[in-house]
Amino acid sequence: VKSYQPVQPLYYGWFLNEADSWKLCDIAKSWLQAAINVEQFYKDLSHHIDVVSPEELLRTYSRQTYRDGGSILHCTANFTARGKDESSREYINNPIVKSAMGKCFPLHVIGFIITPRTFGVRLRLTVNQLDLWGQDDTETVPSIISHPHEPKKHKRNEPTEKKTDKENDIRYSLFSTTPLHSSCTVTITQLNSLSQADQFHPTSGKGSRAHITMGCAPGVKPVTTGFDLIDIVRREKEAQSSLTDVLETFTLPGGTLRNYGEGSWALYLDKELQISSLFSAYYG
Numbered sequence: 001v002k003s004y005q006p007v008q009p010l011y012y013g014w015f016l017n018e019a020d021s022w023k024l025c026d027i028a029k030s031w032l033q034a035a036i037n038v039e040q041f042y043k044d045l046s047h048h049i050d051v052v053s054p055e056e057l058l059r060t061y062s063r064q065t066y067r068d069g070g071s072i073l074h075c076t077a078n079f080t081a082r083g084k085d086e087s088s089r090e091y092i093n094n095p096i097v098k099s100a101m102g103k104c105f106p107l108h109v110i111g112f113i114i115t116p117r118t119f120g121v122r123l124r125l126t127v128n129q130l131d132l133w134g135q136d137d138t139e140t141v142p143s144i145i146s147h148p149h150e151p152k153k154h155k156r157n158e159p160t161e162k163k164t165d166k167e168n169d170i171r172y173s174l175f176s177t178t179p180l181h182s183s184c185t186v187t188i189t190q191l192n193s194l195s196q197a198d199q200f201h202p203t204s205g206k207g208s209r210a211h212i213t214m215g216c217a218p219g220v221k222p223v224t225t226g227f228d229l230i231d232i233v234r235r236e237k238e239a240q241s242s243l244t245d246v247l248e249t250f251t252l253p254g255g256t257l258r259n260y261g262e263g264s265w266a267l268y269l270d271k272e273l274q275i276s277s278l279f280s281a282y283y284g
């Protein structure tokens with residue numbers, strides 16, 4: 001008699017509906033555009049990425065490296081890699097995780113991170129979400145994606161397999177103007193102002209890696225967004241404890257943009273956004 005093993009998920013996370021995914025792409029695009037309008041931001045980032053115009057910088061982050069085309073946005077709660085190790089199996093069998101499956105959770109968007117590698121949405125997790133959080137917030141960045149000391153330009157890569165124009169337009173470009181038709185309702189709402197005291201270090205410790213990858217520079221994998229956020233959280237802490245180091249900071253309507261060095265920027269929203277999400281597992 002053959003014994004069958006259950007298929008284990010690749011990762012668990014909070015998934016947006018399709019309409020919210022498109023809406024958040026629009027919102028993110030507006031903020032990226034607002035940042036690009038700041039001359040120093042464009043100059044600094046284009047020093048690290050192989051782009052020749054603000055328009056090209058706006059188009060540089062894509063979701064091509066997502067296997068499913070990435071039209072549904074999500075925040076990874078735990079990358080279980082099909083139960084590859086003991087801790088992943090513990091997570092998969094955790095009764096709190098099992099009972100959360102299919103339940104709704106509000107996601108709180110508090111800002112964005114923009115680096116030569118990734119463009120991500122930064123989240124603040126609620127207490128209930130922290131119970132489901134299984135990512136390592138202090139994971140050391142693998143050396144292949146660590147910050148180079150010398151500016152290193154990310155070159156445009158040739159696509160590995162040829163995509164049709166339609167696929168490129170709709171599924172693979174982050175900022176397509178032709179959203180897929182969806183019967184879902186947009187659930188994004190604006191919440192209260194964030195407290196002034198927390199402005200430049202809004203998250204730290206458990207859950208501070210929580211993000212939604214909006215797009216990656218050519219050849220960069222989505223896992224990099226989490227590493228970039230870990231690095232920015234570390235730089236925020238350093239800036240907080242250093243009284244002399246004044247970072248380049250720009251006020252935008254509704255937010256603040258800050259330069260953390262080596263092409264890494266954080267954008268802090270004055271008011272957080274709330275989006276509905278569904279906790280689930282992704283099997284690939």
Ligand code: ACK
Pocket residue numbers: 011075076079135212213222223224225226
């Ligand atoms: O943007 P993300 O959180 O980064 O969403 C994707 C998702 O899993 C599917 O690829 C994340 N991911 C991939 N590999 C890892 C890893 N080794 N550790 C943590 N998260 C990962 C990726």
